[in-house]
Amino acid sequence: MNVYPHNQLAINNILALLNSKSKVCVVHPTGTGKAVIIAQLLNHFSTRKNIVIGPTTLIETEIRKHTQKDFIFYTFKALELMSDEDISNVFFDNLIIDEFHRIGAKEWNRIIKEIESNNIKSKFIGFSATPIRYLDNNRDMAQEFFDGNIASYISLVQAIKANILPLPRYVSAIYSVDNEYRSLVKKIIGSNSHKIYTEKIHSAIINWEKASGLLSIFTKHLRSYDNKFIVFCSKVSEIEAARKKLTSIFQSIKGKVNSYTIISSNGYAQNNVLLKHFSDDDGPCLCFTVDMFNEAIHLDGIKGVDGVIQLRFTASPNIYYQQIGRCLSVNQFRQPIVFDLVNNFNSIIHSQFKGELEKEFLSNSNELPQIPIDARLGRATTNKDLINVSFFDETKEIRELFAKFSGEFDPWETQFALLEETIKKGQPITSKENTACFRFINSNRQKFRYGSLDPERAKRVQDLGIRLEVVSKNKWGMIKDGAVWNIPGTPLFNWMQHQRSRFLQSKLTEEEIIILRNAGLDLDSNLQKSFDDYLSEYKLYRLDISVTPMNKELKNWAKNQRNGYFKNRISAEHKQKLDEVGFIGYTDKDRQWELSLNKYTCGSIDKSILEWIRWQKVAFQDGFLKPWREEKLRAAGFDFTPTKITSWEETFELIKNNPKWEEVKALKKWRIEQGRRFREGCLSEEKTELLRSIGIHFSSVPFRAFNTHKSFEEHLEVYKQFLNDPAEPSMSKELKNWVANQRSKYNRGRLSTAQRHALDALGIMNKPVKERSWRLKFEDYKLGSRSSVLLEWASRQQKEYYKGTLEINRKEKLLAIGFNFNAISVII
Incomplete structure (x- = not known):
């Protein structure tokens, strides 16, 4: 097992941090030897119980190549399919999570947190190349779960600079212009000469495909030894079309080409066979996949892979960098090649990757241990010049072609003219009246950042005094640019109120005061409410039950006071005043309760109030009614006498003695309930015969025969015997269903007092089966x-x-x- 210096450094840092921390993570790009680090950790902790979690079993195979030590492996999917009881029995000393950014997903996050709560003294070690969940509000799982305890961080560009990974030969091209063609045709469809232009565009595209299409690009960039590629598709449904197109191109260049498809639906065994055949294939071959290679396996495990072909229909940084990383490996001695094929101009983000590389190479940082380059192609001169010759943009020609046709019909010119006129009139470009200009500027800034804005257009916008580079998030700069701040509740509004407080404390400079006054902030009056003002408003809210819901400003104040109360961030005087009005113990549910009480005292007898009355009586009988609620109910003359529950026999007699019982809604509903119980096999034969004797018949056959039905008392006796009989291994399905049904009825208050007492004696709500x-x-x-x-x-x-x-x-x-x-x- 070859442990490179950067891997050894990560291992040392992990072990050092684990002495004082329970959670540690490593952020390394794909191909730098993650499986080796995990194997070394398993060797180090060989006497402990170790569990490894990963996206697929392929990572397990990689790890076992480097260690003979035993460990338990789960996929994320396997954890998801486990029952709550099984998850509660997962115990370990060390949990290693591969691709830990996945635990940000809702279900997996819940499972990991539950496992964590059962192993509070255990250690958690995570590995990922991309800890940021870009499509999930940019959540950083290294900070969120591992508390920022990063033992080793290496970005993809840092790894390339340090010769840990090779610099790939990167070719960016357009896979299909269908989307751009439809978009352009849609723009000109209202023109008088749209048919002529449509034919002209179509003809130009055909000429481009013949002269500079995919066949021309692959012919130009494929080297004689580039024979084996992995092709990433966005969806399984797109594989067949991609296979036909790329196989035809490779056959034209290389002759006979073999193709393989590795997807999740194949199953583990079949994918292993296909992977071996692909690895052993010496001739030109393509392996089409969707998600199997995105994580958990490297191309250095497959013999002779020369690069990847990305058919990307998204600009997701996670997927983008993972797929690039598939052809980069610490053990690689030949420069790989990446064909990045997109289906729309907005997905072209190679310039972002190239820009990050240039920035890193121009920096003076050199903290990572370098790997001797020996005879590795493309790794002897890691500088900006090498980047320029390793990146090839084959999208420029087609983009210029579309720009030529869209110039006359593109709304950009109209929007630019509007912006130009607005600036000449001296009107603000960020106010509500000019949202069109504001959106136009932001759209051009985004295109400028990704390199998709035409240089000439960029110059025209900048000549108007508009900055296209990323605007600073400094709030002073935003106020200078005329940002809208006077919307209550927004971060900028709150910041401006804070500046007023700083002005009153003489903490602002003369320049800052001028900026604030020019923005329209009144610094001479203190418009902020004091604590006592808000408290008085809160008291009025409590007294006036008709005011609902609480206004947003008061609600935010109440939320801040509640947080400050529990975190000891408010003064003792304020705490005392809040306690005097019962602030902490009063919740939204209490407010809803008071609204129901108000309806009750006003004589409302709707269905919700009747249900509310019943629950107050149940809470009073069980001793769960809050004292202040009981006091208010007594003051309103509330009758706490329990509502009489009519027995089955009494209801039967009412129906028997009342010929017009079907006109009584409650009795009709009771009859429907008996039919349901009959079909479920819960109505005894005796009661069924009684109902038949008065002309009530049920058409369908019950699920279970009458002689198998047991009464509550009979089920209870069977349950007692089970709890006391050690020879009975497990409950029958019927008894399990009965126990679950009784728990549900117990919680909903649908059992008689005698039945509840009988269940309490057995502790059924405390789950005595586990105790047994x-x-x-x-x-x-x-x-x-x-x-x-x-x-x-x-x-x-x-x-x-x-x-x-x-x-x-x-x-x-x-x-x-x-x-x-x-x-x-x-x-x-």
Whole structure:
């Protein structure tokens, strides 16, 4: 196993940080030897229980090539399919997460957090090439989950500069101009001569494809030894069309070409076979895939791969850099080639990658350990000149062709004329009245940043005094540029109010005061409300129940006071005033409760109020009603007498003695309920016969025969026997359904008092089945059994003991039989 200097440095930093931190991560580009680092860590922690999580089993295969140590591997999908009980039983000393940016996804984030809560003293180690979730509000998972504990950070451009990875030969080209063609035709469709122009454009595109299309580009850039490529498609449905087009091109250049398709739906076994055939193929060949290579496997594991072909229909930086990284490897001795093919001009972002490389090479930073370059092609002169000869933009000609045709019909000229006229009149270009100009400027800034804005147009915009480079986020600069700030609740509005406070404290310079006055901020009056002003407004809100909901300004104040109260960021005097009005204990639910009370006192008897009345009685009987609520209810003359629950027999007698019972809504609803219970097999044969005797028949056959139905008492007796019978291994499906049904009815208040007391006696809401399972294992351990299951159970008791989560009664039982909590080695 070859451990390069940058890998060894990362390993040393990880081990050093783990002495004081529980979470550590590494951000290295693809191909720099991530599997080697993980294998070395597994070797170091060989006496501990190690779990590795990755996107696919391919990363597991890579790791096992470099270590013989045992570890448990899960894919993210496998974790998602696990039950809550299985997840709660996942224990480890070290958890290694590959491609940890994935744990930002909602479901996987929930699962990882639940696992973390069960392993509070364990260590978490993460690896990713792209920790930023660009399409998820730019969430940085290194900061969010690993608390910013980055043991080693190497960007793709840093790795290339340090000779860790080779500089690829990069060719940017247009895969299809269909989208741009349709867009251009749409612009000119209203023209009188649109047919002529459409034919002219179509003819020009055909001529371009013949002279400078994909066939010409591949012929120009493919070297004699470039025979094996991986082709990334955006969707599985696009693979067939891409195969026909690229296979035809390669056959024209190379002769016979073999093609392979590796996608998730093939299955692990079939993909392994195809991967081996592709690896062993010496002739020209193409491997088409969608997501199998985006993460978890490197091209150096496949013999003779010369590069990748990207069919990108997106500008997602995550996918873009991952796919580029597929052809870069620390073990590579020949310059790879990347064909970046896009289907629209907006997706052309190679200039961004090139710009980052130039910036890095011009910097003086040289902190990374360099790898000896020996005879590696393209790695002996890592400088700006080499970048210029390694990047080829083959999109310029077609972009100029489309620009030529779109000049007359492009709305850019109209919008530019509007901007020019607005500036000449001296009108602001960022106000609400000129949103068109504001959007036009931002659109051109974005195009300028990605290199897709025509230089001549860029110069015309800049001649008007508009900056096209990225505008500084400094708020003083935004105010100088005339940004709109007087919208309450916006960050800029709050910042301006803060400047007024600084002015009153004499903390502003003369220049800053002039800027604020020119922007229209009144510095001579303090318009901010004091704490007492907001508190008085809050008291009025509490007293006037008709005011709902709370206005936005007061709501933000209340939120800030609540956060400050719990984080000790407000003064003791303010805390006391908030306590006097019951601020902390009053929630939105309490406000809703008061609204319902107001409706009740006003005589409203709608369905929601009737339900509310029932719940107040239930809460009072169970002792859950808040004292202040009880006080208000008594003041309103509320009757706490429990609502009488009519028994089945009483309802039956009402129907029997009332010929017009179908006109009574409650009785009709009861009859429908009996039909439902009959179809579910929950209505006893005796009750069914009684209903038939008064002419109520049910047409469909129940799900279960009548003789298999058990009453509540019968089910309860079976449940008692199960809890007390150690010979019964598990509950039957019928008993499980009954227990789940009783829990649901218990929570919704649909059980009689006697039934609730019977269930409370068994502790059904405390899930006694788990307690029974523990008790049975305890009895077996007490009798001397030491099976693998019991040894795992004993180890779990020790872990819970050390974590302080072992229940007292269980601890006492274990000590009573002489259980030694130090007998089995447990690493915390």
